[in-house]
Amino acid sequence: MKNVLVIGAGTMGGGIAQLCAQQGLNTVITDIDLSFSEKARARIETGLAKRVAKGKISEEDKAGVLSRISTAGDLSPAKTADIIIESAIENLDIKKKIFAEIDALAPRDTIFTTNTTSLSISEMADATGRPEKVAQMHFFNPPTIMKLVEIMPGNKTSAETLAAAKAFARQLGKDPVVCKNEAPAGIVSRILGQLLNEATWLVASGVAEAADVDKAMKLGANHPMGPLQLVDLIGIDIHRAKMETLRKKLDDPRYQHPPLIDEMIEKGHLGRKSGRGFYDYQA
Known part of the structure; x- marks a missing residue:
């Protein structure tokens, strides 16, 4: 090529x-x-x-x-x-x-x-x-x-x-x-999607702040980047689109995103690309 x-x-x-x-x-x-x-x-x-x-x-x-x-x-x-x-x-x-x-x-x-x-x-x-x-x-x-x-x-x-x-x-x-056959989201995105979605629910339901969710996964699961840092990097709108597709295609409620994601998108808080998401990148 x-x-x-x-x-x-x-x-x-x-x-x-x-x-x-x-x-x-x-x-x-x-x-x-x-x-x-x-x-x-x-x-x-x-x-x-x-x-x-x-x-x-x-x-x-x-x-x-x-x-x-x-x-x-x-x-x-x-x-x-x-x-x-x-x-x-x-x-x-x-x-x-x-x-x-x-x-x-x-x-x-x-x-x-x-x-x-x-x-x-x-x-x-x-x-x-x-x-x-x-x-x-x-x-x-x-x-x-x-x-x-x-x-x-x-x-x-x-x-x-x-x-x-x-x-x-x-x-x-x-x-x-x-992959051997076509399937929604393949390997990584299908597994990772649930992890990222669960992290957004932890924040939305008031269990922990974004920084503590990320710190826990980096120190407790040896992840190089926290899940909410990754959502911000991917783009919150892109993350939502993936979750909506997987929720529909797989008929699996584990991919249902929290209302917080909709609220953030309505405010234009799309992650790194907009300057603000779960973290503020404008400072």
Whole structure:
């Protein structure tokens, strides 16, 4: 793989694009408006500048990564992509529309992947004329650091596509796992979802403050990051979308989120990206 298109300029899309560029791949970030893609590239540049200042990378490394990241405000870069990674909003209708549009643009051998956590891979694949070339590649936040990529087939994904996705993950320096069959949320997100959801209930029901919940899990379970710190990093709106999907798909009340989550989203407290979530990042 040499040419990558990342659809979605949010936290995950930007991180995936940076990862690809760091591994020497020509990468395009696109979104519904060019300004969104340009902001994602600017965030990457800011992050790289901090690494230069700390002596972790050279100015030349930074320039090299940025030279391999271009931006767009439409799906036309699909015409030259070897692989497309969709990381748009967690809305199945929007994702299906994206897949139908890139299917009309991309070469027949281009592989389509989705970074979705819990939406149907098969339904996205069926929006194309090449369902055998569609798979899930679920990256973890931040994509430049986390070693795992979960790969999952839809019901028509070919063995060749799964092998190509696995090889691409390794090309990016990741250590992938491949699920045998499609299931909501795969492995990590399904297990982790209940843990994160339970942590939000502990705060919502007044059992403990967020900082104490996180301290308990870091010191008592040896977690490198507290669950509520992780919810803030993921995005509280993204967390809610995952819980709602799992609650519906699995018919399991353990994924029901507390009203506190709705209240926080209504106030615009979405976590790190908004400056405030369970913690205040504006200070």
